[in-house]
Amino acid sequence: MSRTLESAPPAPPSPSRPSPAVYRRRRIVVFTALAIVLGLLIGGGVYTTSALGAPIPAAAPAVDDPDPIASEPQAVVQPGFGTWAVGAVGFDGLMSAGGQDTPMAMASIAKVVTTLVILDEHPIPEGEGGPDIAYTDADVDIYWDMVAQNGSVAPVVPGSTLSLKESLEAMLLPSGNNYSISLANWAFGSVDAYVERARGWLADHGLDQTTIVDTSGLSLDDVSTAADLVRLGEIALENPTLAEIVATRSVDIPELGPLENSNKLLGTHGIDGIKTGTTDDAANLLFSADVAVGDSSVTLVGVVLGGDTHALVRSAVADLVDSIGPGFHEVDALEAGRPLAAWATPWGETATGRAQEGASVVVWSDTPVDVAVDVSSLRTADEGDEVGTATVTAGSEVIEVPIVLDAGIHDPGAWWRLSNPGGLDHGVAADPPAARPTPAG
Template sequence: MPDRDPRADRARVYRRRRIVVFGALALVLALTTSGVVYTANALGAPVPAATPVVTDPEPVAAAPQQLSLPGFGSYAVGAVGFDGLLVAGDETAPVPMASIAKIVTTLVLLEAHPIAPGEGGPEITYTDEDVDIYWDMVAQNGSVAPVVPGATLTLRESLEAMLLPSGNNYAISLANWGFGSVDALVERANAWLAEHGLVNTHLADTSGLSLDNVSTAADLVRLGEIALTDPVLAEIVATPAVDIPELGALKNSNKLLGTRGVDGIKTGTTDDAANLLFSADVPVGSTSVTIVGVLLGGETHAVLNEAIAALLDSIAPGFHEVAPLEANQSLAEYATPWGDTARARTTSGASVVVWSDTPVDVEVRAEPVTLASRGTEVGAAVVRAGAQEITVPLVLDATLDDPGTWWRLANPGALDAARGAQSGNE
C-alpha cells in the first residue's frame, strides 16, 4: 500500500474546514439579514386600528300635546322653522279670505316699490278720484279709511291706512298709483302667488271684497310666514294704532293684538264669516317660537277670537327645549392592543326646541383610529328632531401612541393583519 502524502491530507482538512467556516458564515449572514428585514418591516408596519365602542343615547320624546280645537271652519297652524303644520282641520278647502287678500296686495306693492328701513317710502298725493273710490266702497258696505283730497302720504302711511282699519279704498288707490290699475296689480299678484307655490290662492281684486278672492288655510299659513319676513309689513301689522296728521287716529282691527304674544297679521270679514290670519311669539326656554295660523269661518270676530285664544293657550305648552347632549360627554371608547385607551367626547352641548311628541334622536358616528393625538376629531354626534339637525364634533380625550419597538417585534400577527387591512382599503 503506497504511503499517504501528508500534504494531500492537510489540503483535504483545509478544504473541509473552509466549507464548515464559510457555511456557518453564510448561515449567520442569512439569519442576520432576515432579522434585519423582519425588524425593519416590524418597525415600519402600520399598527392595528382601534375600533370604537359606541354609546348611543336613547331617543327622547314627550307625550302628545292635548289641543283645544275650534269646533267650526277651516284652520291651520304652523311654526317658523318647523316643517309641516302643527294642527289643521279642513285646511285644503278653498274659501273666501276677504281682506286677508290685502297682505298679498301689500307684498306685491313693496316688491315693486320697496321702502328702505326707517323711511316712509315714496310720497303719494290723493285726489278727488280717491275720494270717489272711498264713497264707492262705502256704498258697497266695504271697510274704509279716511282720505282727504290734496293730502300727501308716504307709501308706508298709505299701507297703514289699508292694513290697520282694512281700508278697501286704499287697496284700490294704491293699485292705481303703483301699477296703473287694479287689474294690473291683480295680474302681478296672481303671478307672485304662483311663484311662491301658493297654487290654491287666487286674487280677484286688491281689497278682498269679492268672494272670488279665495285661499286655503294651508296656503294662508305659508303666506303669513312670507309676510313676516318683510320688516315693513311685519312692523305695520304689529302696530295697535297710528296717528297720521292728515287722517287722524287709525286703529288695528285685530283685537287679539298684544295678547298671548299675538303680533299680527290680518283680519278678514265677509257677510257670512269672520277670518283671522295671526302670528304669535311663544317663549320656549332660552328662545322663542313664532307661530303662524289662520282660522276661517267664524260666526263673529268675538267667537273667532275666543277660539283662537283657546287654541294658542293649548299650543304654547307643547313647545319644549330638549338637551340630548352635554359638553364633554363621552360617546365612544377606544382601546388599543398595546394598552392605550381614549374616549371620544363632544366639543359642546346641543339643545333643540321641539313640538309635542316629536322624537329627538342622536346618531353617533365614530371612526376607527390607529395613532392619534389628544384633541383629534374622530367623528360626530348628529342630533335630529323633525327637520332640525345639529352636528357636534367628537374629539379624543387622550393620545393613542405608537406601541414601541418591543410590542412591534413581539406581535407579527397583529402587524400582518393591519398591513392586510391597509392593502384592502387601497
Template sequence: MTESLDRDARRRVYRRRRIAVFGSLAVVIALVTSGGVYTANTLGAPIPAAAPVVTDPAPVAAAAQPLSLPGFGSYAVGAVGFDGLLAAGNEATPMATASITKVITALVVLEAHPIAAGEGGPEITYTEADVDIYWDMVAQNGSVAPVEAGATLSLRESLAAMLLPSGNNYSISIVNWAFGSTDAFLERARAWLAEQGLANTQIADSSGLSLANVSTAADLVRLGELALADPVVAELVATPAVDVPELGTLKNGNKLLGSHGVDGIKTGTTDDAANLLFSADVPVGSSSVTVVGVLLGGVTHNVLNDAIAALLDSIAPGFHEVTPLEADQALAEYATPWGETARARTADGASVIVWSDTPVDVEVRADPVTVASRGQQVGTAIVHAGSQEISVPLVLDAALEDPGTWWRLANPGALDAPVAQSGSE
C-alpha cells in the same frame, strides 16, 4: 521527506480553517440580512386602528300635546322653522279670504317698491280720484280709511291705512299708483302667488271685497310666514295704532293683538263669516317660537277670537326644550392593542326646541383611530328632531400614541390584524 509531509499537513489545516471561517461568515451575513428585512418590515408596517365602542343615547319623546280645537270652519296652525302643521281641520277647503287679501297686496307692492329700514318709502299724492274710490267703497259697504285730495302720504303710511283699519280704498289707490291699474296689479299678483307655491289661492281684486278671493287654510299659513318675513309688513300688523297727521289715529282691527301672545296679522270679514290670519310669539326656555295660523268661518269675530285664544293657549305648552347632549359627554371609547385608552367626548352641548311628541334622537358617528392627539376630532354626534339637525364634534380626551419599536418587534402578528368592528352599548 518528513519536512514535505509537514508542509502538506499545514496546507490541509489552513484550507479547512478558511472554509470554516468563510462558511461562518456566510451564515452571519445571511442571518443579518434576514433579520434586517424582518426588522424593516415590522417597523414599517401600519399599526392597527382602534375601533370605537359607541354609546348611543336613548331617544327622547314627550307625550302628545292635547289641543283645544275649533269646532267650526277651516283652520291650520304652523310654526316658523317647523315642518308641517301643528293642527289643522278642513285645511284644503277653499274659502273666501276677504280682507286677508290685503296681505298679498302689501307684499306684491313692496316687491315692486321696497322700503328701506327706518324709512317711509316713496310718497304718494292723493287726488279727487282717490276720494271717489273712497265713496265707491262706502257705497259697497266696504271698510274704508279717510283720504283727502291733495294729501301726501309715504308708502308706509299708506300701507298702514290699508292694513290697520283695513281701508279698501287705500288698497285700490296704492295699486293704481304702484302698477298703473288694478288689472296690471292682478297680473303681477297672480304670478307672485305661483312663484310662492300658493296654488290654491285666487285673487280677484286688491281689497278682498270680491268673494272670488279664495284660499285654503294651509296656503294662508304660508302667506302669514311670508308676511312676517317682510320687516315692513311684520311691523305694521303688530302695531295697535299709528298716528298719521293727515289721517289722524289709525287703529288696528285685530282685537286679539297683544293678548295670548298675538302679534298679527290680518282680519277678514264677509257678510257670512269672520276670519283671522294670526301670529303669536310663544316663549320656550330662553328662546321663543313664532306660531302662524288662520281660522276661517267664524259666526262673529268674538266667537272667532275666543276659539283662537283657546287654541293658542293649548298649543303653547306643547313646545319644549330638549337637551339631548351635554358638553364633554363621552359617546365612544377607544382601546389600542398596545394598551392605551381614550374617549370621544362632545365638544359642546346641544339643545333643541320640539313640538309635542316629536322624537329627539342622537346619531353617533365615530371613526376608527390609529395615532391621534388629545383634542383631535374623531367623529360627530348629530341630533335629529323632525327636520332639524344639530351637529356636534367629537374630540379625544387623551392622546393615542405610536406603540414604539419594541411593541412592533414583539407583536408582528398584530400588525397584520384586520381593523376591529365598532360596537355600541
C-alpha cells in the same frame, strides 16, 4: 584511531493526507454552519426591518349612541268649525290643522297680498315712510263706491298727501278697501295691472292654492287654503314694514285722525298680528303670536277661516295659541364633554372621544331628537384631535358637533413591534397564496 559511526534515528512518519471522502464531509459541515449563521443574520435583519416598518393595527371604536329623546304628544284645543292651520317660523309642517287644503273665501286677508306686492315694487327703508302719495277727488269717489258695496273703508281727504306707510296703515288697520284700490292705481296704474302682478307674485312664492281677483278681498272669488295662508303669514312677517303695521293697535294720522286695528286680539295671548277678514257669511283671522320657550321664543303663524262671528274666531284662536304654545320645549341633546366613543389599543393605550360642545334644540310636541355618532378606527392621534361628528337631528333642524379626543394614541415603539409580530398590520401580500410558485422537491 578508528571511529565507530552510529546511524541516525529514523525520521517520524509523515501524516497521512485525508481521504477525499473525509474532506468533502468537512467542507459540507463548515459551509452549512456558515450558511446557518448568514441566514440568521440576514433573516433577523429582514424581520427587524419588516417589524419596524409595518403599520400598527388600527383600534376600532366602541360607540355610545345616545338614545332618541321624545316627549308625549301635545293636546291641541281645535276650533271645531271651518278650516284652520297653525305653523311656526323655522319649523317644517303644521302644528295643528283641519281642512287645511280646502279653498275658502279669505276676504280682507287678501290685503296682505296687496301690501306685499306693493312693497316689492316700492320698498320702504327701515325707519322711513316711503314715497308721498297725493289723494284726489277720484279717491273720494272710490271711497263712496266701497260704501255703496257695504265694504269696509277708511277716511280719505281730497288734496291730502300721505306717505306710503300711512296709506298702508289706512288699508290694513281699519281694513280700508278704498285704500287698497287707490294704492293699486298709484303703484301699477290700474286694478287689472295689479291683479296680473299679484298672480305672478303668488306663483313665485309657491302659493298655488290662492286666487286673487281684486285688491281688497271683497269678492268671494278671492280664495285660499289654510295651509297657503300660514305660508303667506310667514312671508308677511319677513317684511319689517308690514310686520310693524299689523302689530300696531292704533295710529293717529293728522289728515285722517285715529285709526284702530280691527284685530281685537292684539296684545293678548302673545298675539301681534296679522289680519282680519270678513265675508257676508263668515269671519276669518290670520294671526301671529310669540310664545316663550325657555330663554327664547317661537313665533306661531296660523289662520282660522269660516267662523260665524269674530268673537267665535277670537276664542278659537286664543285656545289654539294657549294649547299649542306649551308643546314647544327645549331639549338638551348633548352635553359638552359627553363621551361618545372609546378606543383601546393592543399596546395598552386608551382614549375617549367627547362632544366638543353642547347642543340643544327647540322641538314641538313629540318630535324625536336623535344623535348619530360617526367615528372611525384610529392608529395614532393627538389629544384634542377631531375624530368624528355627532349629528343632532330634530325634524328639519340638524346640528353637527365635533368629537375630540381626550388623550393621545401614540406609536408603541420598536420594542412592542419586535415582540408582537402577530399584532402588526403587514398589509396585503403582493401575491396571494394561490399564485405563489410551488417549491421544487
